[in-house]
Amino acid sequence: MDTMDKTYDPSFEKRIYDFWMKGKYFEAHPNSEKEPFTVMMPPPNITGQLHMGHALNQTVQDIIVRFKRMSGFETLWLPGTDHASIATEVKIVEQMKKEEGLTKADVGREGFLERAWAWKDKFGGRIVEQLKRLGTSCDWSKEAFTMDKNCSAAVLDAFVRYYKKGLIYRGDRIINWCPHCRTALSDAEVEYREQQSNLWYYRYPFVEGDGYITIATTRPETMLGDTAVAVNPKDEKMAPYVGRMLRLPLTDRIIPVVADDYVEMGFGTGAVKITPAHDPNDFELGLRHNLEVIRVIDDGGIMNENAGKYAGLDRLACRKAVVEDLEKQGYLEKIEPYAHNVGECYRCGETVEAIVSKQWFVRMKPLAEPAIKAVRSKKVEFIPKRFEKTYFNWMENIKDWCISRQLWWGHRIPAYYCDDCGEMTVAKTAPECCPKCGGHLRQDEDVLDTWFSSALWPFSTLGYPRKNKNLSYFYPTSVLVTAYDIIFFWVARMIFSGMEIMGEPPFSEVLIHGIVRDPHGKKMSKSAGNGVDPLELIDRYGADALRFSLATGIAPGSDTRFTEGKIESCRNFVNKLWNASRFVVMNIEKDDDLTFPAKLNGADKWILTRLNDVVKDVTINLNKYEIGLAAARLYDFTWTEFCDWYIEMSKPLLYGGNKKDHSHAVAMLTYVLTAILKLLHPFIPFVTEEIYSKFAPKGSVLMVSDWPAYNKKTVFRKEERQFESLRETVVAIRNMRAEMNVPPSKKVDAFVVTDNAPFVAGVAGYLEKLAGLSSVTVVGGKDEVQGAVASVVTALAEVLVPLGELIDTDKERERLQKDIAATAADVDRLGKLLGNAAFVAKAPQKLVDGEREKLARAEEKLAKLKEKLAALGD
RNA sequence: GGAGGCUUAGCUCAGUUGGUCAGAGCACUUGCCUUACAAGCAAGGGGUCAUCGGUUCAAGUCCGGUAGCCUCCACCA
Numbered sequence: 001m002d003t004m005d006k007t008y009d010p011s012f013e014k015r016i017y018d019f020w021m022k023g024k025y026f027e028a029h030p031n032s033e034k035e036p037f038t039v040m041m042p043p044p045n046i047t048g049q050l051h052m053g054h055a056l057n058q059t060v061q062d063i064i065v066r067f068k069r070m071s072g073f074e075t076l077w078l079p080g081t082d083h084a085s086i087a088t089e090v091k092i093v094e095q096m097k098k099e100e101g102l103t104k105a106d107v108g109r110e111g112f113l114e115r116a117w118a119w120k121d122k123f124g125g126r127i128v129e130q131l132k133r134l135g136t137s138c139d140w141s142k143e144a145f146t147m148d149k150n151c152s153a154a155v156l157d158a159f160v161r162y163y164k165k166g167l168i169y170r171g172d173r174i175i176n177w178c179p180h181c182r183t184a185l186s187d188a189e190v191e192y193r194e195q196q197s198n199l200w201y202y203r204y205p206f207v208e209g210d211g212y213i214t215i216a217t218t219r220p221e222t223m224l225g226d227t228a229v230a231v232n233p234k235d236e237k238m239a240p241y242v243g244r245m246l247r248l249p250l251t252d253r254i255i256p257v258v259a260d261d262y263v264e265m266g267f268g269t270g271a272v273k274i275t276p277a278h279d280p281n282d283f284e285l286g287l288r289h290n291l292e293v294i295r296v297i298d299d300g301g302i303m304n305e306n307a308g309k310y311a312g313l314d315r316l317a318c319r320k321a322v323v324e325d326l327e328k329q330g331y332l333e334k335i336e337p338y339a340h341n342v343g344e345c346y347r348c349g350e351t352v353e354a355i356v357s358k359q360w361f362v363r364m365k366p367l368a369e370p371a372i373k374a375v376r377s378k379k380v381e382f383i384p385k386r387f388e389k390t391y392f393n394w395m396e397n398i399k400d401w402c403i404s405r406q407l408w409w410g411h412r413i414p415a416y417y418c419d420d421c422g423e424m425t426v427a428k429t430a431p432e433c434c435p436k437c438g439g440h441l442r443q444d445e446d447v448l449d450t451w452f453s454s455a456l457w458p459f460s461t462l463g464y465p466r467k468n469k470n471l472s473y474f475y476p477t478s479v480l481v482t483a484y485d486i487i488f489f490w491v492a493r494m495i496f497s498g499m500e501i502m503g504e505p506p507f508s509e510v511l512i513h514g515i516v517r518d519p520h521g522k523k524m525s526k527s528a529g530n531g532v533d534p535l536e537l538i539d540r541y542g543a544d545a546l547r548f549s550l551a552t553g554i555a556p557g558s559d560t561r562f563t564e565g566k567i568e569s570c571r572n573f574v575n576k577l578w579n580a581s582r583f584v585v586m587n588i589e590k591d592d593d594l595t596f597p598a599k600l601n602g603a604d605k606w607i608l609t610r611l612n613d614v615v616k617d618v619t620i621n622l623n624k625y626e627i628g629l630a631a632a633r634l635y636d637f638t639w640t641e642f643c644d645w646y647i648e649m650s651k652p653l654l655y656g657g658n659k660k661d662h663s664h665a666v667a668m669l670t671y672v673l674t675a676i677l678k679l680l681h682p683f684i685p686f687v688t689e690e691i692y693s694k695f696a697p698k699g700s701v702l703m704v705s706d707w708p709a710y711n712k713k714t715v716f717r718k719e720e721r722q723f724e725s726l727r728e729t730v731v732a733i734r735n736m737r738a739e740m741n742v743p744p745s746k747k748v749d750a751f752v753v754t755d756n757a758p759f760v761a762g763v764a765g766y767l768e769k770l771a772g773l774s775s776v777t778v779v780g781g782k783d784e785v786q787g788a789v790a791s792v793v794t795a796l797a798e799v800l801v802p803l804g805e806l807i808d809t810d811k812e813r814e815r816l817q818k819d820i821a822a823t824a825a826d827v828d829r830l831g832k833l834l835g836n837a838a839f840v841a842k843a844p845q846k847l848v849d850g851e852r853e854k855l856a857r858a859e860e861k862l863a864k865l866k867e868k869l870a871a872l873g874d
Numbered sequence: 875g876g877a878g879g880c881u882u883a884g885c886u887c888a889g890u891u892g893g894u895c896a897g898a899g900c901a902c903u904u905g906c907c908u909u910a911c912a913a914g915c916a917a918g919g920g921g922u923c924a925u926c927g928g929u930u931c932a933a934g935u936c937c938g939g940u941a942g943c944c945u946c947c948a949c950c951a
Contacts, residue, residue, distance in 0.1 A: 007913075192949070199951085217951060230951095264950055272951045281951080341949060386878065393877065393947065484946085519886080521944085553887055553899085558879085559945090561886060565900050572913040583910030626890065632898070647910075655909090731917085738917040744906055772908090772916095838931035839893095847893060854894085 004585055004694060008571075008578035010542025013686040017132060020689075025704050026137045028076035030473035037073035038477035039065055040458050040507075041138060042490070043146060045084035046123045047091050050130035052516040052524055052562060053483060055534040056554075058134050059547045060513055060627060061481045066137055066682035067622045068478075070707040076474050077137060078461050080144035081124045085410035085450035086181060086189075086347050092119055092409070109408050116409045120145070130535060135543050135685045137703065142470075144461040146453040147411065154460030155411045155453050156428045158501055163426045167363050167500075168403075170415070170424075174276075174283040175359055175402050176343065179301030180350035183406040184359050186449055187399060188488050190352050192341040201269065201333035202326055204229060207245040207254055214333050216268035218340055219278075220326065221319040223248065224307045225296040226255060228274040230285060233259035235270055249331045250322065251308060258289045277356050293356055299406075301353060315353070360404035360413060360446070368395045371496035374505045380495060382510045383625055384557040387484060394488050403449045410447030417442050455493035458506035475502065479509040479625075484557065487512070511625050514559035516550070521561060537567060544684035545571035551683050552631040573635055574687050577680070580643045581691040584669045587654055588695060592663045594670055602763065603649045604668050605716035606723035610641050611675055616710045618679050631683055638676055645727065646672065652765045670695060675708045722756075725796035726763055732792040733771040733799055739815055740790055742806055747774035751785045754778065754797035793819070793864045795857055809872060816869045823862045830855040 020026060028036075039061055044054055061077065069075040092115055096102045104112055124145065131138075144151060162168040176185040200220050203212035213229055226248055231238035242259045262285050263272050276286030277295040286293060298304040303318045305311050310318045326332050343352040372395050374380050375388055382388045404413060416425045420439025425431055434441055453460070458480075462471040476498070482491060491510055498506035518524050524531040537546050548570040554560050588594075597604070614637045621630040646669075653665035674696075677688040681702055692702040733750070742748065750773045754760045757778045760767075764776040779785060785800045788807045792799040830851055833839055840848055 004910095006911075008911090192947095215951075219951085262950085267950055269951095274951090279951080281949090340951095343949085389877070390946070397948085488947090555888075555890095558887095563886065563900085566886075568913075569899055572911095575913045576911065579911035579914085581910085586910075621890080624890070628888070629890070632888065636898080643911085644915085735917060738905070741905085744908065744916070833932090836931065840931085842931045843893070850894090 004578070004582040004691075006579075006582070008542075008575040008687070010538075010544060010574075010686065012690050013133070013135070013538075013543055016686045016689050017135065020137070020703060021140070023701065024141075025701065026077070027139045027141050028074055028474075030469040031074040032473075034072065034074035036474050036478075037065075037068040037075045038474040039075075039077045039479060039481065040461060040477050041077060041079045041136075042480075042482050042486070043080040043082040043144070043454070043457065044127050044131070045087055046081050046120050046127065047084055047087045048123070048127050050127060050134075050534055052532060052534055052550075054131070055134060055546060056513060056516050056550045056560070057481060057483065058131060058136050059550045060511070060554075062134070062136050062138075062547075062685070063551060063627055063682040064479065064481065064511075064622070064625065066685060066703065067707065069137070069703070070678065070681070070705060072706070074473075076139055076142070078142050078144065078474075079128070079131065079136070079138035079140060080146070080457075080461060081127060082454060083120065083145065083147045083410065083450065085405060085407055085447060086183065086185075087450075088116065088119065089407050089409040090181060090347050092116055095119075104408070112408050120147075133535065133538055133543060135547065137685070142461070144457075146450070146457070146460075150463055150466075151453055151456070151460040152411060153466075154456045154464050155448065156414050157465040158452075158456055158497065159414055159448070160426060160428050161501065162362065167366060168360060169363065170358065170360050170404075172356055172358050173361065173400075173402070174280050174354050174356050177299070177353045177355045177357065178345035178348065178350050179299065179353055180348045181345060181407070182299055184357060184402050184404060185345060185352065186402050186451075188451075189346045190343040191346050192343050194339055195342045196337065196339050197342075199268070199336045199338035200323065200326075201335070202249070202331045203333055204246040204248060204255075204273075204331075206241075207247050213241060213246060213257065213271045214269045215271045215273045217273055218338060219275075219319070220322045221303070221310075221315055222275040222278045222296065223273055223322065224251060224303070224310060224318075225275045225277050225294045226253075226273045227276060227286065227291045227294060228255050228289065229257050230260045230263050230272045230274050231257060231270060232261065232263040232265045235263075235265050238270055249329060250325055258285075258291075260285050260288065278354050280354050283354075283356065295356060297353055297355065299355075301350075359402050360415075360448075362401040362403055364398045364400050367496040367500055368398050370499040371395055371492065374495060374499055380505045380508060380510065382512060384512065387487060387510070387512050387557065390484075390487060391492060395492060401449075403452050404444075404446040405449055406445075407447050410450060411453055413444040413446050413448060415444040417444070451489050451493055454490055455497040456501070458494055458498060459502055464502070475506075476504050477507045479511050480507045481511045481513065483515050484512050485515065512557050513554065514557060517559050517561045519561055519563045521559075524562075532562060541567050541571040542574065542686070544574050544687045548573065548631065548684055551627050552635065554628040556625060573639065574684055576639055576643060577676075577684075578687065578691065580638075580647060581673060581677075581694070583647060584666070584673050585691075585694045587662075588666050588670070589662065591659075592666045594663075594667045596671055597664050597667055600668075600714075600716075601664075602719050602723060602759075603646065603766070605714075605719035607641065607646045607668075607672055608714040609716050609720040610637065611672060612710050612712075612715050615675070615679065615708045619707070619710070622682070634676075634680055634683070638680070642672060642676060648770060649766055652769055677702060678705060678708050722759055722796075725794060726766065729792070729794045729796045729799065730767065730770045732794050733767075733773070733801070736790050736792050736801070736815065737772065740803060740806060740808060740811055742772075742803065744772060746806075747772055748801055748803060748806075749773065749775045749777070751777050751779045751782075751789075751800040751802075752797045753780075753782055753800070756796065760797055790815075791868050793861050793868075795861075798864060813869065813872055816865055816872070820862065820865045820869065823858055823865060826858045827855065827862055830858060 065075055065077045176190045178185055197218055199216050199218060201214055201216050203214050205212040215229055229246055241257045244257050245254050248255050262281060274282045274285055276283045276291050276293040294306050296303055296307045297315055301315050303310045303313045310321060345352055375391060414426060418434035418439040418441055421437040423434055423436040425435055458477050459475055462475055464471055494506050516524060518530040522530055545567055549567040614633060617633050618630045650665045650669055653661040677692050681688040689702045752760050760778055767773055767776050782800060787802050789800040789802045790812050834851055834855060
């Protein structure tokens with residue numbers, strides 16, 4: 001047999017992964033014999049370096065996928081990467097500046113795209129290699145990229161379809177603008193952060209007569225674009241002013257006072273300056289009142305020519321200047337400190353400006369409706385369920401989606417404008433010339449929001465819009481696994497896209513997991529510098545240990561903290577499994593018969609019963625995506641029951657010198673170990689495959705073997721109970737030994753009084769081995785044992801141990817008194833419970849009977865213990 | 875302003891449908907290099923399950939109030 005090193009060393013991981021790849025075990029094919037199980041990998045950005053969030057996401061998916069594959073599904077896990085339009089473009093711009101000293105304008109669109117594709121080749125490939133190190137069992141032959149041929153075709157198809165249905169339109173709207181990235185952003189791409197600022201109070205004088213209206217603002221610089229002041233129509237104090245004209249300070253503009261419900265009466269001064277070009281609410285109000293829209297801030301965040309003498313100033317510099325000038329000219333009333341939320345670009349952190357601009361939008365209301373219905377009707381289910389609320393809340397209040405970006409890296413919008421007649425044509429392939437006048441066409445300069453292509457991911461990766469076998473067999477997919485932070489960006493958009501384009505939802509379940517936090521509960525981030533590098537952890541502990549540490553103790557939807565201690569204890573667990581396996585493998589002899597024994601002994605029946613329960617629990621929990629529970633159950637069974645008890649119990653057979661016994665023990669050990677390896681394989685795939693190869697038949701591959709099934713024929717409840725009481729007895733004897741300071745090396749004789757003498761006689765060998773006894777003698781009564789004894793009372797037996805000079809009467813008395821106190825408390829509690837007529841009448845009979853039995857046992861034990869104590873004398 | 879979550883041993887957290895659920899890992903105490911494993915073995919200590927009230931024969935477990943912490947959404951100048 002193969003040999004194994006004494007200490008687990010994960011350096012074989014790479015070899016195992018290559019072995020799987022060579023065997024093409026990850027690949028899935030349309031297979032009408034089998035039921036499909038499909039998972040679409042959330043594509044990592046090509047900007048990235050693998051982080052702990054990826055590691056968790058990948059681990060959860062791989063556990064599910066490996067479990068399903070072993071359970072007999074044709075399992076496709078489709079991997080890929082995302083071009084991440086804005087995120088990547090920001091990085092490339094930075095790199096270009098640093099390395100070449102060039103800007104986008106310097107290299108032009110083509111030159112820029114060349115660099116972008118080079119970036120993709122370099123970093124897209126790197127993240128794939130990093131994913132592989134985690135052991136991800138995805139079908140790399142189907143690897144996709146959001147800008148590859150398939151996905152791009154899907155994007156064009158979707159865009160044109162939406163457009164033809166009137167679901168996409170182009171128009172002047174107020175949008176979020178990042179002055180640094182110089183592009184529009186969707187609402188979801190703006191993050192709000194509270195900032196300490198001021199509320200400035202200014203007086204706008206009436207044109208006619210004396211007096212003024214005081215307005216309050218957080219953004220004095222935008223006053224240069226004010227075109228009205230608004231008050232609430234119900235505000236009696238303000239009513240007389242409605243319709244009057246004001247002279248806008250610092251400008252020569254005359255603006256009206258209008259009445260609108262938008263203005264809240266109790267807030268500020270009750271009058272609001274209105275800047276339609278630079279505030280979403282003001283823009284809406286402006287539309288209602290037909291106000292002029294005057295832009296004063298340009299695309300770079302600089303004041304434009306409409307700002308008069310302030311033109312050319314950065315918006316913050318302009319604020320300072322405006323504030324000074326207004327004060328100098330006597331318009332300032334007061335300044336109050338004020339905390340408010342400021343929107344920032346989710347990619348570069350720059351303060352976002354609201355500006356009016358011509359952009360492309362997706363009309364969301366008609367798309368949201370079927371998407372809401374899909375979840376309401378349970379065609380799509382969120383796990384855990386509470387995230388449906390988040391989803392509904394967003395979908396029901398959704399606004400149109402701004403999808404054009406003033407970027408170069410991405411899917412260019414398939415709209416063409418005629419230089420001659422100005423006609424716009426939207427088409428999948430660029431027309432030769434203007435269909436209307438034959439004039440020259442120019443394609444729209446903008447690209448699409450990166451999430452537009454991500455939204456099509458579940459079917460674009462399967463070849464849509466081409467009709468093909470993969471698409472019809474694997475779509476809709478089974479479960480989508482992702483963290484809660486991209487429900488809006490991605491999950492919601494995939495659902496409405498799937499509904500609209502494919503006519504059915506893209507997946508039936510959405511498994512939401514939490515995010516990985518640092519040991520203090522803080523979000524891991526580059527800027528905070530508290531991130532840990534999964535690759536470094538893999539180097540130090542192995543991918544299996546990392547995976548197990550991420551899988552254990554997690555619950556759907558809940559965040560998890562990562563600590564070094566956790567991965568260490570998981571590595572120790574892997575090492576434990578390694579050594580237990582090593583023990584089994586090193587005991588296999590050439591002529592051992594490894595077939596499952598025809599005759600099982602008590603210990604076999606016990607471990608098989610326990611194993612069946614584990615198979616059942618783990619299978620149920622994995623089907624429910626309760627990965628943390630499944631992992632904990634396996635950890636416990638492997639370490640405690642298999643290693644600490646069953647292996648120990650197998651030693652007398654292995655070392656007894658009897659060939660038949662040896663063979664029997666090895667056959668059972670390999671049987672149980674094989675089941676454990678299969679059950680653990682989804683969690684720790686490398687080490688289980690490696691161990692399996694040490695003793696499995698040639699050509700047998702664990703990752704494609706069958707998942708263990710619950711087998712009623714190997715469930716033995718009677719033996720299970722008997723061995724549980726044997727364990728209890730062993731622990732009680734060990735406890736006694738420890739408290740009496742009997743050294744582990746000291747073997748002692750034991751006399752046993754029991755009403756199940758045959759069983760005790762049968763397990764005497766186990767008692768000797770496990771409790772450090774030199775002999776076990778079944779006796780008829782305690783009178784047969786002479787001299788001072790230490791005694792142990794369990795459900796199985798009364799064990800009397802003559803310790804001779806080791807006996808310490810005081811300690812023995814103390815022990816017995818402690819045991820008596822605990823048992824008496826049990827008797828008391830159970831007596832009260834059973835004395836409660838309502839409990840006996842209403843609780844299930846089985847429970848009542850069980851409690852009665854317990855009471856009887858406890859009473860019996862208590863009596864025996866008291867006898868012992870009395871026999872000790874004072 | 876709206877929604878959701880969390881509060882269980884010193885620390886990090888499990889506890890799925892109410893009845894051996896009061897647990898695990900780490901830490902701690904004691905004793906062990908027992909021929910698979912010191913990344914180990916054996917034994918042990920430690921929690922009125924945030925708080926108040928309700929439902930129930932029975933509540934970390936269901937319902938409501940309170941306190942503290944956290945997250946998301948909205949963005950009233």
